Amino acid sequence: MTVRTERREAAIERMADHVLAHGLAGASLRPLAAAAGASDRMLLYYFADKDDVLSATLGRVAARLTAMLDAALAPGLRLPGGPLLQAVWSEMSSPSLAPYMRVWLEVVAGAAHGQQPHRTIAAGILGGFADWIGEHLDAPEPERAGQGALLLATVDGALLLDAAGRRDLAEAAIAASVSARL
Amino acid sequence: MTVRTERREAAIERMADHVLAHGLAGASLRPLAAAAGASDRMLLYYFADKDDVLSATLGRVAARLTAMLDAALAPGLRLPGGPLLQAVWSEMSSPSLAPYMRVWLEVVAGAAHGQQPHRTIAAGILGGFADWIGEHLDAPEPERAGQGALLLATVDGALLLDAAGRRDLAEAAIAASVSARL
């Protein structure tokens, strides 16, 4: 069991790289296996089926993302809405996080059509986002949840505008939101 | 030329229905042709190639969407940010527009990876959105553009949260945004 688990783990790591670099579309077994330095035969030895491969890979991508978010803002540190929004956006729109955001969009698009494992993964990642914002948002209790949700929607919305090729609109939206929270 | 153009037009109409019902993923030639009541052979007689098919189909989807938006709010009618946001969101999150939003997410996800025709279509649809909001937003000039972009981002962000299975967060975000625009 040792060899198998160990190589399975290595495969996940390298497949996460591959998915981040090339996207979920076209992430079929043979290219994934090649990226993992294995054969498709072995991929289906390590994993039950393609859904299992994708779940593990996207799980790793999500884990890396939350690690990067935690590295970006010390846990427990709280900021008011405006500065937090600005900090989150500058992270999200940075080249190092852009691949994660592209994959995130693909996962959500899949989840919108109800397909697995996208639904489950999307719920997990979004929950992580929401928790992370909840931990870092400095706001009075009654409007805390609403403010967090709004911040999340604003960032994801700007992300979407950027992905659609209108970074100008995305940045205008963030700027307007920041200045509205004086 | 008449028969061809006419059937091509009918095919576009029915393929738009199909894509709205089943999504872009899995919209391959043979299912599309079946939905259009034709053979894949004929689809490639009416259109140059698959990209051409998709461009025409998504163009029709976009046209229907803008028509529905115009029907929802009389052209020229202006609303302040809060009411406009609420109106747009209640449209977007309604069952009749939900299929359009799902396809919109798929198009954006494709565009984020730079693939055609998604990039072009996404730019067109997003431009349409932005113009539509610009025409209906009642706001003083200096902050007009920023407010419009923010409204667009907020709606698209809420849309994304909803697609990811968290309609509760989406609605909380919209409510918070509306109440912030007192």
Add this chain to the structure above:
DNA sequence: CCATGGTTGTAGCGATCGCTACATAGCACC
């Protein structure tokens, strides 16, 4: 009448998809 050009069916190409059957090599344990 028949030649021509727009229209359509049949059939199939080579590539890729997820997945599996089968054989084999190596190592562990009785």
Add this chain to the structure above:
DNA sequence: GGTGCTATGTAGCGATCGCTACAACCATGG
């Protein structure tokens, strides 16, 4: 020294992908 279990390669299954070659139909105009 068998015996069995883990690990892996080879080969291929049937399905689907986008696309095309070829032949035929049918209407129209000479």
